[in-house]
Amino acid sequence: MGHEAVRQPITEAHTPQTIATSAQPLLNVQGLSVRFDGAPKGVNVVDDVSFSVSKGKTLCIVGESGCGKSVTSLALMGLLPTPPARIVGGSAMFDGQDLLTLTERERADLRGDRMAMIFQEPMTSLNPAFTIGDQIAEGIVRHRRVSKAEAMERALDMLKKVRIPAPEKRLRAYPHEMSGGMRQRVMIAMALANDPQLLIADEPTTALDVTIQAQILTLIRRLQEETGTAMILITHDLGVVAEVADEVAVMYAGRVVESGPVEAIFEDPQHPYTIGLMGSVPSLGRRQGRLATIRGTVPPAELMPKGCRFTPRCPFADTRCANDPPPLAEIKPGHRARCWYAPLEIHRGAAS
Amino acid sequence: MSVMPSSDIILEGVGLKKHFGSGGLLSSPTVVRAVDGVSLGVRRGETFAIVGESGCGKSTLGRLLLRLIEPSDGDVRYEGRSILKLNKSELRRLRRDLQIIFQDPFASLNPRMNVGDIIAEPIWLHDLASGREKRERVADLMRTVGLLPTHADRYPHEFSGGQRQRIGIARALAGDPKLIVGDEPVSALDVSIQAQIINLLEDLKDRFGLTLVIVAHDLAVIRHMSDRVAVMYLGEIVELSETDALFDNPLHPYTQALLAAIPIPSPANRQPKALLQGDVPSPAAPPSGCRFHTRCPHARTLCKEQHPALETAPDGRQVACHFWREIQGAGAGSISAPPPSAALAKRLALYRTWRERQDKPVATSP
Numbered sequence: 001m002g003h004e005a006v007r008q009p010i011t012e013a014h015t016p017q018t019i020a021t022s023a024q025p026l027l028n029v030q031g032l033s034v035r036f037d038g039a040p041k042g043v044n045v046v047d048d049v050s051f052s053v054s055k056g057k058t059l060c061i062v063g064e065s066g067c068g069k070s071v072t073s074l075a076l077m078g079l080l081p082t083p084p085a086r087i088v089g090g091s092a093m094f095d096g097q098d099l100l101t102l103t104e105r106e107r108a109d110l111r112g113d114r115m116a117m118i119f120q121e122p123m124t125s126l127n128p129a130f131t132i133g134d135q136i137a138e139g140i141v142r143h144r145r146v147s148k149a150e151a152m153e154r155a156l157d158m159l160k161k162v163r164i165p166a167p168e169k170r171l172r173a174y175p176h177e178m179s180g181g182m183r184q185r186v187m188i189a190m191a192l193a194n195d196p197q198l199l200i201a202d203e204p205t206t207a208l209d210v211t212i213q214a215q216i217l218t219l220i221r222r223l224q225e226e227t228g229t230a231m232i233l234i235t236h237d238l239g240v241v242a243e244v245a246d247e248v249a250v251m252y253a254g255r256v257v258e259s260g261p262v263e264a265i266f267e268d269p270q271h272p273y274t275i276g277l278m279g280s281v282p283s284l285g286r287r288q289g290r291l292a293t294i295r296g297t298v299p300p301a302e303l304m305p306k307g308c309r310f311t312p313r314c315p316f317a318d319t320r321c322a323n324d325p326p327p328l329a330e331i332k333p334g335h336r337a338r339c340w341y342a343p344l345e346i347h348r349g350a351a352s
Numbered sequence: 353m354s355v356m357p358s359s360d361i362i363l364e365g366v367g368l369k370k371h372f373g374s375g376g377l378l379s380s381p382t383v384v385r386a387v388d389g390v391s392l393g394v395r396r397g398e399t400f401a402i403v404g405e406s407g408c409g410k411s412t413l414g415r416l417l418l419r420l421i422e423p424s425d426g427d428v429r430y431e432g433r434s435i436l437k438l439n440k441s442e443l444r445r446l447r448r449d450l451q452i453i454f455q456d457p458f459a460s461l462n463p464r465m466n467v468g469d470i471i472a473e474p475i476w477l478h479d480l481a482s483g484r485e486k487r488e489r490v491a492d493l494m495r496t497v498g499l500l501p502t503h504a505d506r507y508p509h510e511f512s513g514g515q516r517q518r519i520g521i522a523r524a525l526a527g528d529p530k531l532i533v534g535d536e537p538v539s540a541l542d543v544s545i546q547a548q549i550i551n552l553l554e555d556l557k558d559r560f561g562l563t564l565v566i567v568a569h570d571l572a573v574i575r576h577m578s579d580r581v582a583v584m585y586l587g588e589i590v591e592l593s594e595t596d597a598l599f600d601n602p603l604h605p606y607t608q609a610l611l612a613a614i615p616i617p618s619p620a621n622r623q624p625k626a627l628l629q630g631d632v633p634s635p636a637a638p639p640s641g642c643r644f645h646t647r648c649p650h651a652r653t654l655c656k657e658q659h660p661a662l663e664t665a666p667d668g669r670q671v672a673c674h675f676w677r678e679i680q681g682a683g684a685g686s687i688s689a690p691p692p693s694a695a696l697a698k699r700l701a702l703y704r705t706w707r708e709r710q711d712k713p714v715a716t717s718p
Contacts, residue, residue, distance in 0.1 A: 064542035065513075165630075179631045180406075209405035209569065211628045214613035218627060236543060239572075239615030243622060262619040267693040275703050278696060280547035282576030284614060285691070286596060290551055291576070292704050294544035295711070297512050315706035344699055348706065 025052035026230045027076075027198055032090035032100075034068075034075050037083050043301045044088065046071050047254045050328070053198065053247070056228040060241040060262070062277075063251035066298050069234045072251075073200045075100075076232075077117050078107040095197065113143040116191035120203035122183035126175040132159070133171035136190045143194050158189035162219060181212035188220065195227060202234045217244060238281055242266055250274050253298055253309040256328060260335030270337035272314045272344070308338070316341055316348050361393040361432075362563050363417060363450075363531055368426035370412050384636045386412040388587035389426075391662075394531070399557065399564040401574040401595070403610075404584035407632055413584070414533045414567040418450050419443070448478050448527035455536035457516030461508040467494075467519055468504030474526040493522040497552060514545035518552070525556065531563040539570060550577060571614055575599050583607050586635055586643040589662060593669035603671040605648050605679055618690045642674065650679050 034046040046068040053059045061069045074080045076092055076099060092099040094115070102110070111117075119125040127135055136158055137151035146154070152171070159167035162185040175183055184204060191199055201220070205213040221244060224231055235241060241248055245262040250271065258271040269275050279292025295313050299305070303312075307324045311317040320340055328338045341347035370387040387409040394400045394417075402410045415421045417428055419435050428435050435446055454460035461470055471490045475481055481489050491501035497518040508516055517537065524532055537553065538546040550573065557564055568574055574581060575595060582592045583606065591604040602608045609628040630647050633639055639646050645655040654674055662672040673679065692700065 064544060181631055209632075210571070211405065211609060211613045212631070214615075214625060214627055215629075217615070218625070237615065238543075239617045242617045242619045243615040245619070266617065266619050266696070268695040269699065272703065275696070275699050276707075277543055278617075278692075279700050279703060280544050281617065282547075282550070282572040284572050284575060284599070284616065287576055290554070291547040292700060292707060293547045293551060295707070297514060297545065315703060315710040344702055348702060 025054045026095060027232075028052040028091075028093045029072075029076070030091050030093075032072065032075065032092060033088045034071055034080065035086050035088045037086065040302050040304070042306075043304045045085070045254050045301075046075065048328075049090070049249075049251070049254075049256050051247070051249045051256065051259060053230045053232055055197070055230050056224065057246045058224070058231045058233055058244050059247045059249065060245035061232060061234045061249050061251055062236065062238065062241055064236055064298070066253070067251040068254040069251050070202055073117070073202055073232065073234055077111060077115065077200060078102070078104070079111075079117075109143070112139045112191075112196075113194045114196055115198040115200070116194070116196040118184075118187050118191050118199065118201040118204045120206050122180060122187050122207070123175065125187060126183060128175055131172050131174055132178075132186050136186070136193055139190060140193050154193060155189070158193050159186075161192070161223065162186075162189045164189075180208055181215060184208060184212075184216055185219065188216075188223070192223060192227070192229070196229060198230045198232070199224075200232045200234070203236070204233070205240065206235070206237070213240075220244070238278065250277075253304065255309060255338060256336075257310065257339070258337045259328070260332075264332065264335040268332075268335070270331050270335070270342040270344070271310075271339050272316050273310050274337075275344075276313075308340070316344065360396050362396040362430070363394040363565070364429040364432075365390055365392050365413070365417055366427045366429065367391055368413065368416050368428070369424045370409075370416055370421065371424045382636045384634075385587050385638060386635060387416060387423075388638075390584075390587075390589055391426075392582055392589065392592065394563060394565055395580075396563055397561065398579040399566060399577050401566045401568060401578035401581045402584060403568060403571065403574055403581055405569060405610075405632055407586075407635060408584040409587040409635070410567045410569075410584050411535055414452070414535050414565065417565065418452055418533055419446075420452070444478070448474075449530045451524040451527065451529040451532045453517070453520050453524050453532060453534045453537045456540055457513055457520050458508075458540075460520055461516060463508055466505050466507050467499075467511075470508070470519060471504075471522045471526055474523060478527050480527065489526075493525055496525065496556070497522045498548075512545075513541055514548060517541060517545075517549055521549075521552065521556070525560070528560075529562065531565065533565045533567065535567045536569070537566065538573060539568065546573075553577070571599075571611065583610065586632065586638050588643060588672065589670070590644065590673070591669070591671045592662070593671075597667065597669060601680070603665065603669065603676045603680065604644075604673050605650050606644050608679075609647075609649075616690075621690050642672075650675060 030050045032046060032049045033044045035044045039045065049072055051059060063069045075087055087100055133152055133155045136155035137148060140146060140151040140154050141148060156167055156171055159170055164170050164182060164185050205216050208216060233244060248262050248265040249256045249259040252273045258265065258274050269278060276292060276294040280294060282291060299312055305311045305322050308321045308326050311321045326338050326340045328336045330336050331342055368387055368390045372384040372386055373382060390413055402413055404410045416423050419428060430446065438446060468490050471493055472486055475486050475489055490504060494501045494504065499515060499518050538549050541549060556562060566578060578595050581595050581598050582589050583604065585606050591607045598607065602611055612625055628647050633646060641657050642655040642660050645651040660672045660674045662670050664670050
């Protein structure tokens with residue numbers, strides 16, 4: 001992680017001492033594989049996924065629908081319904097414990113306390129029958145030995161922390177009385193109420209308007225700097241990734257196809273999928289001709305190729321790609337790509 | 353973008369208003385002013401974008417322009433003629449010329465009809481063809497939008513989101529329209545599929561000489577596709593301008609804030625942002641004076657009291673702000689998207705070369 005020096009502080013309130021990281025990652029996921037019952041043999045919905053996050057850092061997992069990014073995060077939180085989903089391999093070391101071997105009881109103690117999650121749709125993840133204050137306090141009472149009144153006090157502090165106007169009034173409000181942006185702030189307040197070490201945010205701004213998205217991203221970043229929480233942010237928006245990530249993992253059809261520091265991914269992308277994705281996004285500058293596209297769609301599980309899963313859509317693919325799965329090989333220190341022909345200009349250059 | 357749009361107006365909205373709702377028997381009336389006095393003209397052959405945040409009235413405006421809903425006040429003119437006084441058969445004729453593509457391809461197709469019938473329905477309705485000729489036309493349309501004609505007997509649930517959007521586009525094309533309104537046509541799709549549909553819409557526009565009206569919230573998509581942009585806030589147009597001029601030098605403070613909020617896909621250029629505070633006020637109780645004054649960083653007393661008119665700037669752009677001249681100097685706005693890195697540019701070029709080759713050998717549906 002030698003790119004700290006490059007990262008520009010983004011918010012006005014910036015505390016340098018919390019940026020310093022320990023060498024040991026807080027969460028280290030190795031070879032995580034998840035299988036759904038009934039899927040064809042050998043096709044895991046999440047296959048051999050590895051990544052790590054350090055204290056105070058942000059890892060962005062990028063990918064399109066069905067790439068397994070949400071399943072990965074649910075597996076880490078212990079929220080996958082089993083059956084049909086089964087974790088068939090891998091480990092997830094969180095602060096010295098393997099999350100995947102914990103009992104349900106131990107998991108429940110961890111969830112909402114040392115690790116917490118923010119979901120995409122704040123309306124469906126809040127309970128419409130309880131007030132905001134009750135819902136935030138519930139998680140505090142569950143994990144801390146405090147009275148209801150003390151928990152409410154803490155809930156009020158959290159609402160102030162996420163900059164909700166008139167927090168005393170909002171404490172007694174119901175979710176439907178708030179706008180989408182305000183509800184997402186409540187979700188964040190709830191997730192951070194017990195000072196978690198790890199926060200997983202699954203598309204936290206996708207349902208929001210762009211000006212509200214900018215507010216929420218700034219808020220998350222500021223809170224992260226204040227608390228030193230490690231964050232896994234799941235998104236499909238490359239712009240969001242460029243704004244908040246330290247490390248990036250690009251996922252395609254259940255596998256990490258490229259990973260590395262955010263600068264490396266944007267300045268020096270290696271995998272054809274990453275490159276195709278960047279060519280698919282319209283530029284904000286003056287028009288540069290037609291968009292590059294990625295052919296077709298993600299194949300269904302029964303048609304998934306044996307080798308590299310991007311083969312049917314990849315312009316560079318050949319029979320080797322279809323039959324042998326490429327390893328997630330290191331291209332430069334810390335920058336890995338799962339492609340036989342990376343770097344492309346060497347193996348596929350000269351447009352022969 | 354290929355045809356230079358002329359200034360002749362194909363579709364025009366004049367002082368359009370749409371107010372929804374009123375009180376029940378016992379409650380005091382709440383009227384939502386979804387669209388409140390909008391005038392605009394869409395030029396023949398151009399791509400005209402309507403942009404704004406949720407609740408700004410952009411979708412309502414799109415539907416008003418097609419008379420899918422009746423305006424509370426104002427007029428819509430197609431080819432210079434009001435479409436509000438048309439009778440049933442005239443309106444049906446009009447529906448051939450003006451078509452719409454919806455945002456959600458999952459909800460806008462009848463799940464109990466097969467794709468062939470969905471696309472054939474407008475052909476049958478307008479009595480354009482029948483029997484074998486009709487089937488051929490359907491097959492043609494499916495090829496045009498990149499679907500396999502052999503899939504005509506399948507049902508919508510058997511297709512992916514991108515393919516469903518193609519079905520919606522084929523159906524919109526079936527009656528040989530002159531103008532298509534796309535209501536967030538790509539926002540429900542994944543990035544890679546979104547690019548396919550954007551390219552398809554542009555190809556079709558060129559091929560059939562269409563005029564496009566795109567209602568969207570994604571500013572990057574709008575910059576890429578459109579010739580002119582209208583920015584809406586709380587039911588009103590606050591700025592209307594050529595696309596490049598708007599993005600290079602936004603005049604209205606709301607446009608400036610909107611552009612500043614877009615995440616820039618370049619980690620090396622992270623910058624602190626001037627953020628817009630607060631939420632959009634309720635359109636049922638819009639603020640007095642300038643509707644943006646509650647969130648505007650430049651607001652003064654005059655803004656609270658007096659409603660700014662949409663005035664024309666010297667270069668033909670329109671802006672509704674009392675102080676747009678002074679604000680311009682404040683340096684806010686204009687987004688600088690840095691060019692892609694050398695490595696990315698090189699590999700993108702390589703990707704395009706190989707991608708073209710990939711399409712050549714067999715003309716399959718993407």
